[in-house]
Amino acid sequence: MKVINKKKSRTNNNNNGGFVNGGGDGNKRSLLSSENDKTDFVYTCFDKVVPCRKRAKISPKFSAGGLDFFDALPDDLVVSILCKLSSTASCPADFVNVLITCKRLNGLGLNSMVLSKASPKTFAIKAKNWSESAHRFLKSCSDAGNVEACYTLGMIRFYCLQNRGSGASLMAKAAINSHAQALYSLAVIQFNGSGGSKSDKDLRAGVALCARAAFLGHVDALRELGHCLQDGYGVRQNVAEGRRFLVQANARELAAALTCSTASGSTYWVPSSSPQPTGSRHVASTTVGCPLLSDFGCNVPAPEAHPANHFLSDWFTGRTGDSPGVGLRLCSHAGCGRPETRAGLEVEA
Template sequence: MDFAGEQMVCRKRLKGSLESRGESDFFDALPDDLVLCILCKLSSTASCPADFINFLITCKRFNGLGLHSSVLSKACEKMVAVKAKNWSESTHRFLKLCADSGNIEACYTLGMIRFYCLRNRGSGASLIAKAAISSYAPALYSLAVIQFNGSGGSKNDKDLRAGVALCARAAFLGHIDALRELGHCLQDGYGVKQNIADGRRFLVQANARELAAVLATPAPKASSWLTWNPLMHHRHIAVTGCPLFSDFGCNVPAPETHPANRFLSDWFSRCEGSPGQGLRLCSHSGCGRPETRRHEFRRCSVCGAVNYCSRACQALDWKLRHKAECAAAERWLDDAGEIEANGIAINIDVNGNAVEAMES
């Protein structure tokens, strides 16, 4: 028997002995408001879903009050970070309870799962939009990616101006990928009037926020990541770290993947890496987004071996991995043997150098 089970048995024995002596359990006399306050604190600080669930099964009172809307609405990101291998109807119901209680993290996570994994585009987009209305930056950025690609619809459903507007809002809230995406849109004139100077400014801001995130980590780790290496500054040496700062001789780790993106990656890896016949996954390992129709994502026009849902994912994966692997090909065909020949866009890094040609 586990520790929680032993606690429950001991509590029942104690309660029975108290009742036989005509005494009351002081715990049962605690007001509901106080217990709810404790549960709210627990749900907002849990390190994983199991921490909260194990607490709920301790007694009937915790189980009942633990599903109160005020408790579920304050559940933190880690508490609603479900794993693909543990997905079930009960997990789905729990996330829906949290979302219905107004939990922004649950709205976004469940929305991404429904939109991309369960292919319920309408309810998935509605949940993501619900989180976006509450100014949740990852939700705003995800809606921008959906608008840029016309995900869940046809190519004619793309709305570049809406994508730029959503990106701008997420960038204002400090979302790093949105800053990077907006920077590339301004440099390329994609969905907005071209402004190379402003585009570079947003890319520099994205780099600065990445650096700030590293500096916020414990001192020993930050110092090891930011150690200056002159060889890295003058040579292309493969290192594990943040792809953009490696240009300046700093080995900065890649940003932590959001639980929703981690769920998508794990979900489709369990499907042998395929979201469906003729559909492709974003090649950036920290993304996990799949195509919702054929040829939805932009493909590298040099090698044709990788494809990306956004310019931000392309920029990250280029410096992290693809820069060392990309090799020119005479021409490349899709899975049906048809030549993919669309327009080409050249992305520019913060130093003004062309980094990779992409299908637009």
């Protein structure tokens, strides 16, 4: 086959040419001219003019020893990418590995906008890895307005570091921003008089906080509010309304279990061997799952605990053994981790 040069026509029999449209009979494939031929176009057997691909020229400023491609990216674009990364991080390492890559990424990664969007799993620090640098990181995120960081650091300070005032203040900051977990945690503190004596309990405040968390869809708050209404605990007794909240909590719990079981293909509920009595309140759970329609003795797999609760559990079981302190006992619920006094009717969070 002939390959025609635009400048002059000649038969090209050079064996150094390559084949395109590979496969089949060699007579049906086009021959490219050799590298020595400075042709701009080649004619194929289909009578189409195909331009030859030329090697891209690199600007001298990007050559060896010049400016790096990453350095040419504007800060706004890099910050936008880091915001997306921090908001979708599945563990602290996903974000920390970026910070230690280079000086520029470290500086932009600690931008207040990036820290404010960090996901809860970014703060899933293990108790054994707790350090001043981890404390500073959580503090920076909370100062940037990250609600999850406020709640997580508040729980750690209140329960683990025994800094009650600062911890409660951080949880209140998260609660003001309609953080359901923070609202419920403050309710537990009010119910139990955590960090103080029995006289520090404020049942009415606990019910009010619980109601706000329940309004935001917090399942434990819904159930707790239902028990309070049924028993007249901190609020005027209303058995029918309390029962309605309990049914709503069970329905939400079942919906969450069904969603998880559909994704994993596992069983979403199992009957309990020892049904709970209908008149009981704040019964300590000894099962692995969480109570579903507890009056009928059913259980569903426990939902994933918040990183703050994981930290509390690891902190007190790993550093203090079985006893979290004098007069304190860890909550029997596997996903709680709070150390509380158990002298009276306490809330099993």
